[in-house]
Amino acid sequence: MYQKNVDFTENDCKIVLGKYYGDKPVKLINFKLAPISDEINGFMGEHLRLKLEVVNEANETEIIQFFVKTIIAEQEVMAEFTRAGDMFNKEIYWYEFLNDVKQECPDVDISFSPKYYCSRENDFIVLEDLCLSGCKMPQGFILDKDHLKMALKSIAKYHTASIIYEEVKSKKLGRRYSLLEDYGKYLQESMYRKDENYLGYKYIRCALKALQTLVDLLPEVGLTSEEFKERLEILTDQAFEDSKPSSIFRNVWSNGDLWAKNIMFKYENDVLINCKVFDFQLQRYNPPAHDAVFMVYESTTKCERRRYSKQYLAYYYQELSSELGKFGLDINNIVNKEDFNKSCKLAMPVIKLSKTLYRSLHAMSEETYRKITREPDLYAKLTFEDRTEFVTNLFKTEKCYKEEMTTLLEDLRDLLINKNIAPEFTTVEYNLAEF
Numbered sequence: 369m370y371q372k373n374v375d376f377t378e379n380d381c382k383i384v385l386g387k388y389y390g391d392k393p394v395k396l397i398n399f400k401l402a403p404i405s406d407e408i409n410g411f412m413g414e415h416l417r418l419k420l421e422v423v424n425e426a427n428e429t430e431i432i433q434f435f436v437k438t439i440i441a442e443q444e445v446m447a448e449f450t451r452a453g454d455m456f457n458k459e460i461y462w463y464e465f466l467n468d469v470k471q472e473c474p475d476v477d478i479s480f481s482p483k484y485y486c487s488r489e490n491d492f493i494v495l496e497d498l499c500l501s502g503c504k505m506p507q508g509f510i511l512d513k514d515h516l517k518m519a520l521k522s523i524a525k526y527h528t529a530s531i532i533y534e535e536v537k538s539k540k541l542g543r544r545y546s547l548l549e550d551y552g553k554y555l556q557e558s559m560y561r562k563d564e565n566y567l568g569y570k571y572i573r574c575a576l577k578a579l580q581t582l583v584d585l586l587p588e589v590g591l592t593s594e595e596f597k598e599r600l601e602i603l604t605d606q607a608f609e610d611s612k613p614s615s616i617f618r619n620v621w622s623n624g625d626l627w628a629k630n631i632m633f634k635y636e637n638d639v640l641i642n643c644k645v646f647d648f649q650l651q652r653y654n655p656p657a658h659d660a661v662f663m664v665y666e667s668t669t670k671c672e673r674r675r676y677s678k679q680y681l682a683y684y685y686q687e688l689s690s691e692l693g694k695f696g697l698d699i700n701n702i703v704n705k706e707d708f709n710k711s712c713k714l715a716m717p718v719i720k721l722s723k724t725l726y727r728s729l730h731a732m733s734e735e736t737y738r739k740i741t742r743e744p745d746l747y748a749k750l751t752f753e754d755r756t757e758f759v760t761n762l763f764k765t766e767k768c769y770k771e772e773m774t775t776l777l778e779d780l781r782d783l784l785i786n787k788n789i790a791p792e793f794t795t796v797e798y799n800l801a802e803f
Contacts, residue, residue, distance in 0.1 A: 374416070374438045374492045376401050381420055383486045384434060384494055389424075397421040397429070401436060413437045413456065413649070418494060434485060435497040443741070445748035449567040451490055453558040455649040460487045461554035462648040463495075465621070469533045475695070476529050480522040480645050498644055503632035511628055511667040513676075517683055518643050519631050519663055523623075524687035526645055527656045530621035531702060532695055547621060548613070548653060555621065555653040559722075560611040570752040575725035576604050581756040582728070582773055585763055589778075590785045599784040603721055610718040617655040617711045618703045624650035626659050627666035656703065657711035660684040662719050670775055681712055720783055724776040729755065731772040732762050 381399045398421040403414065416436040424430050439447045439456050450456050463484035469476050483496040506515060530547060537545040548555065559568045580597040591599070613619045623630070623645065630647040633640055652658075664680045665673065685708050689699040703711070729750060730737065740747050750758055762769040 374401065374436070375488075376418070376436070376492060380486060380488075380492075380494075381418075384418070385420065385422065387485045388432065393425050395423040397423060413450070414440045414442075417497065433497050433500060435482070435495045435499075437493045437495070439490065443744050443747060445567070445744070445752065449571070449752075450649070452567055453561075453649075454553075454556070455558050456493075457489050458554055458558070458651055459648045460489060460493055461551070462621070462651060463487070463493070465551060465554070466529065469529050472536050473529075473532050473695075476532050477525050477691075478529060479642070480525040482644055482646055495646075498632045498634075498646075501634065502636070503634045503644060505632055506628045509628045509667065510669060514640055515633060515643075516664070516667050516680060518633065518640055519626075519645075519667070520660060520680060520684040521687045522631070522643050522645050523626065523659055523663060524684055524691050526623070527620040527659070527688060528691040528695075531618075531692065531697075535695075535697065547619075551621075552653075555613075555651060557611055557652055558624070558650045560608045562608050567752055572604065572607075572725060574750075574752055574755060575728050576600065578728045578755045578759045579724060579777065581760055582763055582777060585760070586774065586777060589781065591781060596781060596784065600721075600780065603717060603780070603784065604725075607718045607721055610714070611652060611654070613653040614655050614711070617657075617707055619653045620656045620659075622652050622654040622656070622659050623648055624652045624654070624658070624662075626663040655711040655715070656684075656688065657681075657708060658715045658719070661712050661715045662722075665716075665719050666723060670779065681708075717783060720776075720779055724773075724780055727772060727776060728759055731769045733766055733768060736762070736766065 376399075378396065378399070381396050385394055385396060400419045401416055404417050405415070414437070416438060418434040418436045420432050420434075422430050422432065437459070439450050441447065463481070466478050466481060466484065470478065482498055485494040485496070487493040511519065534545055534547060557568075559572060561568050563569050579600055583593050583596045583600070586593075588596075625647065626645070631643050631645060633643045635641060660681055664677055668676070668680075685699075685705065692699050692702060740750060749755075759769075759773075763773065764770075
C-alpha cells in the first residue's frame with residue numbers, strides 16, 4: 369500500500385466497491401495504491417493508481433483499477449497553496465455538485481466528466497481511470513480543429529449542467545436562483561484574490577514581475593518598454609475584477625483552467641468519438657464565454673486564432689444552444705448572441721494575461737521543468753517569490769521558451785495598443801456550416 373501522502377484504508381476501498389458494483393456481493397482481497405509516475409504529474413495534485421483485487425458474485429477473482437488524485441506531499445509550499453485556496457476540496461465539491469444536478473435533473477448529460485467514486489477533504493479523490501475506456505491525453509498543447517471542436521462540445525454540456533440546475537431551482541422557488549446561494553464557497557476565486565498574504569496573490573505578482581523582466585528583452589514596437597510594463601501592471605490589477613462573477617451576463621459554474629492537458633479524448637478504431645473534462649481546482653462563477661475563450665486561446669497557434677477564433681466560439685455557442693434546447697430552453701433567454709460576443713471580448717484580456725503569467729513558469733523544456741520540481745525549495749522560490757533571473761536565462765538559452773513567451777507577450781502588446789480590443793474579433797465574417 370502507498371502511504372506516503374494519503375491515508376487510504378480498507379473501508380475506503382469498500383466505499384469504492386459499493387459505488388462500482390452497486391448491490392452485488394463482492395469481497396475485497398487486497399488493494400494497492402501507487403504513483404502513476406516517478407515525476408510530478410500535476411501542478412497542484414499528485415496522480416496515483418488504485419488497484420483492487422476482489423472476488424465477485426460469480427466467485428471469480430477480478431482486479432479493477434481507478435484513478436486517485438492527492439495533494440502533492442513532496443512540495444510543501446504547493447500543498448500549502450492548495451489548502452489555502454481550498455482548491456483540492458473545490459474539485460471534490462464539483463463532483464458532489466454533479467450528484468445534486470442528477471438528483472434535481474436526472475436527464476442532464478454529465479458524460480463530459482469522469483465517474484466519481486469517493487473522496488476525503490484535503491486527502492484524496494477516487495475517479496474512474498479514463499485510460500481503461502480508451503481515453504488519451506493529447507500530445508502537446510495545440511489541438512487540431514476536430515479535437516478542439518470536440519472539447520468545445522463537451523464544455524457546452526458542462527455549462528448546461530449548471531444552467532439547467534439553476535433553471536429548475538428557480539422554477540421550484542418561484543424566483544431567480546443563483547448557484548452562489550448554496551455553492552458560493554466552492555466558487556471563490558483561487559488565483560486572483562487580493563490578499564498580500566495569500567499564496568495565489570504572491571504567484572500572480574511573481575509571474576507579473578517575470579513578464580516585466582522579459583519585456584526588457586523584446587524590441588520596442590508601438591510601446592516603449594516602460595509603457596508596456598506599466599500597462600501590464602494596470603491589466604493585472606483589472607484581472608482581479610474581471611475574474612469576479614459578472615453583474616451583466618449570465619454566469620455558470622466555470623472551470624477556470626481549460627486547456628489541452630485538462631481534456632482526455634476517446635477514440636474508437638482510431639476515430640475520435642468524445643472527450644472528458646477534468647481538473648476543477650480553479651473553478652469560479654463566470655460567464656460561459658470565459659471557459660470557451662480560454663480553451664480556444666490555450667489550444668491554438670497565433671495564426672489559427674487570428675483566422676478561426678470567431679468560428680470556434682460560434683461553434684461553442686451553437687452547441688450550448690443545442691444542449692439547452694433539449695430541455696426546452698431558448699438560449700436567447702439565457703445568453704443571447706450579442707451578449708455572448710460581448711462577454712467573449714471582455715474575457716479576452718484576462719485570459720491572454722493569465723496564459724502568459726502561467727506559461728512564464730511552464731513554457732520551458734520538459735527536462736528543465738523536471739529538474740526544478742525535484743528541488744522543492746527552488747520550485748517554491750520560482751513559483752511564489754522571484755523568477756526574474758531564471759526566466760531571463762531561459763529566454764536566452766531555450767529556443768522553445770523564447771519563441772512561446774515572445775508570441776504571448778506580443779499578443780498582450782497588441783491588446784494593450786488597441787485598448788484591450790483583441791485582433792481575434794476583427795476578422796472577416798464566416799460560414800459556420802463550412803467550418
